[in-house]
Amino acid sequence: MNKKAIQEQLSQIQQHEQQIKASQHQDLNPIADLTEKLVQAEEQHQPAPVIHALIYALHRIFSSLVRQGRIHGTLSSSSSSSSSSSGKHAEAVKVVRDWLKEQYALFIDCLLARLRRPAEEDDDASGAQTELDCLTILMSLVRSESEVIRSLKASSQLGTDGSHTERKYPAAGFESSTFLKLVKALLLPPADHPPIPISVRAEFILRYLNFCDDIRFRFLKDATFLCQAYNPESNQAGRKKKKAKAATAKEVSEGQIKGLTRNLLAYLEALTTMPTRVDELNQFWTGKPQDVCPAASAKRKSRGASGEAQSRKKPKIASDGSTGIFDDPSSSESSELEEDAPGEGSKSGPARHPLLSLRAHQKAFSECWISLLSLQSLAEPEIKRVLNIMHHQLIPHMPDPTILMDFLVDCLDYGGTISVLSLNALFTLMAKHNLDYPDFYTRLYGLLDASVMHTRHRARFFRMLEVFLSSTHLPVNIVASFIKKIARLSLFAPPGAIITVVPFCYNLIKTHPTAMAMLHRVPSGDAGSLKALEDSDPFKPDEPDPLKTDAIFSSAWEFVGLRSHYLASIATLFKVFQEAFDKPKYDLEDFLDHTYSSLIDTELSRTVKKPPALSLWALAYKEPLLAPRASESSTPKNKAVVVDDIVSQIWKI
Structure with missing residues (x-):
């Protein structure tokens, strides 16, 4: 395509966008033309500037529609009018909304397909950033969807008198299904598509996964869902497969499951910013959640007051039969604070959102790793990569690291390099987490064989x-x-x-x-x-x-x-x-x-202070053995001295 044709395409895209803006988003028919052009551009491998203009034009249009609530609808608690005119209007709005959802889903699919396209397939060098632009647009749409749906749900929780209705957690976090599609595209690409380029993976890890706490939390949750859905040995496979059928259109192949294992391990290896304190949870892509939900907090306070009254009437009996009457009150108070710390899923504390709970992040991290290690497609090189980082990158961030014992014992019984690599993590569990492993020295002694002396x-x-x-x-x-x-x-x-x-x-x-x-x-x-x-x-x-x-x-x-x-x-x-x-x-x-x-x-x-003797001739005459030069070998007066020495013969060979 020449430059003139490219300019015509760009002008048409601009005209369609201006037509939608001029009608104040009332004339939405040009959206279908733009999405159709984007699909054709992908199929015909049109130049990168055209695709770049299409995706950004559609991004601006759909972002405005999402913020207006015209795609995800309106959650209203007030009763609607029963008149025929309002019913027809609501039906017309629903038809338009369904049509916009179809166009929006088509646009998302085009962006996800563009993510898997390597930059070298583009005709122009400027297309090297197109897949990164698609990632940026997808994450921007995720933020817009989450903010709109969260605000709609928050408004729907208000009663007629302005009070909050009961809710488990305050409105916050990811409310977008687009992020699950993105995670699936990053981890489980279709069999007939190339894998995600390394540049896209590096950008997602550096800019989002290792930076935003809510993105990391949701990524771990969605990755766990994918692993459990496609693992027949999972305990939750029966329940997860029902949800997987709704999220996937076809069954994945064995090669795709291996790709899921390989890709997820690459992301988890690069995850180096797991929080260790609650105050480190301070970066949120979709906004910081509220600390406490008013309705749930009030209910928990009343529940805690009644529980306190009951505890005063009847003393607690410990497992050893003691009532704790003569215990130190300071120690009991500190233990209660540790057990019922707010924000960690306690019964007496306020209902804090999981995104603000350190234990919730650690639990999501642990479940993701366990679901990955449970996959049967984990190859030997991948097991070695896991064992290399387990003692310093997995165990410190897991709420119960002893759950890894079965995996480590299997690795120890495997033999070879895998057994050697499993020792470090196993010793960490024994030294820092009081893991009692019987016959440890017997198994350690069994690793001493000839291969240990030759392994890397x-x-x-x-x-x-x-x-x-x-x-x-x-x-x-x-x-x-x-x-x-x-x-x-x-x-x-x-x-x-x-x-x-x-x-x-x-x-x-x-x-x-x-x-x-x-x-x-x-x-x-x-x-x-x-x-x-x-x-x-x-x-x-x-x-x-x-x-x-x-x-x-x-x-x-x-x-x-x-x-x-x-x-x-x-x-x-x-x-x-x-x-x-x-x-x-x-x-x-x-x-x-x-x-x-x-x-x-x-x-x-x-440095050799005294050169070693190479022959009896050199010892007797103390003269160095000089090899004859090529120019002097033919002259009769410079004859080479032939010495019957085994070292000289070896050096000649």
Whole structure:
């Protein structure tokens, strides 16, 4: 399309908009022309300036109609007249409103479809911002709808005498169904459409999800609804599917459910602004809710007064049978304040809106994560991503983190890298939330296999292992089993892992001096070969219980063998076990990040004070071995000296 045709299209769009404004929104027929042009522009891939002008023209028109209440209707408590003229007028208004709703829904669908369109499909470079403009328009419409519907509902709650009727919560928050459509488009795109571009996702996260408390709260609620609706294993699947049929026109495929899992995890990973205090709930896209609902507050006050009178008549009986007569009154008052804090769903406090309740936000956050983890389409890489952030991004913001125990236990039994990654979150639950996990050290001991020494999360595993074994109240049999198993695995481990073994075992023996007997004990039997050492060793490597391995009766002969390691730095490190244990504990962090590349760089950058001898000829004549140059190789007077040296032959290869 040339520039002249584009200008004609833009002028027609402007004429339609001016026609609606001139009639003061009485002549609404041009709306159908504009929506039809927008649909055709999307199907025919017209230039971005035309689409840009269409969506903004329709946005201005529909925003004005929404604010006037001509799309969502009027909620009135007064009785309507029964005359025939008013009935015909109401019927005509209803017909126009239904038609406007159809056009408005068509406009919303076009905006949602435009969100999934990558910028590189546009003919013009200016179309790179079209999908971001659609997101901005959608969020603006969500705000307008919420404000109008909220005001209509608030006015409908007023009685004839001006008093408020009973209501659970004050009018506030999202009253728009458009936001659910937007969340569904972001998380569950149709099978025949491309996914949402990364630019749209980043814009939504940065500008809305991580900034506005009400948007975050509603997003978590809607995402939970989608996960439970499309999860057949969910406990609420039967009830949610009835609502899902009304919200969805067709059944989603397995690929779409995988897309839902992948997309929702990306949004939850980027959610870094969860509130930790009530005063942090101060950013609202649709306006701050009222603190207290007058009618519900009055009813709760009367209920609280009657409850207080009953409590005075009859003392409360605790679970241990005591009435609390001789308890400290200050402690009882503080406990009552903690239990019945206003705004946290208490019975005696005022009816505060959930958007102003910290516990409501945490509950929505917890339910969203649990519904995501319950999906059967969660792949192994996605489970690893969840475990990487669980201990610092999930657990601190959940009202009851112990609900994650089943998921973490399944991950611990899975084996491999997933088991290693689950340790951090599991330890956080045990240390900070009093989680009692039986046979923990037995499961931890089962993770010690050859793959641990080669995994990329080896450093994280040894960090957690040092914390788990740092208690001086552990039985020495358990500590000795871990030392012996790690020493046995180090015989076949890469150099980077062996370097970690030395400070780890040294610190364990310093913490548990009883295990030092393993260093002083001489191997029994014929110790002429490795096979003989393994056969005569009382240690039971196949025993899963660390209390029954008899490692405390064994010897650490593996450390003696590693003194002869081919890498000189490792051989020098293991000599620390034959010296007196008078050194302080090592800082394990200094030994965790070694790899083949770091070891090679260390060896190549080392300053050699005295060059090593490469041949007997160099030792005898103290002359360097110089390779002949290409220009001098043909001359008879500069003959290369041929030395029968294995090192020289290797370097030639």
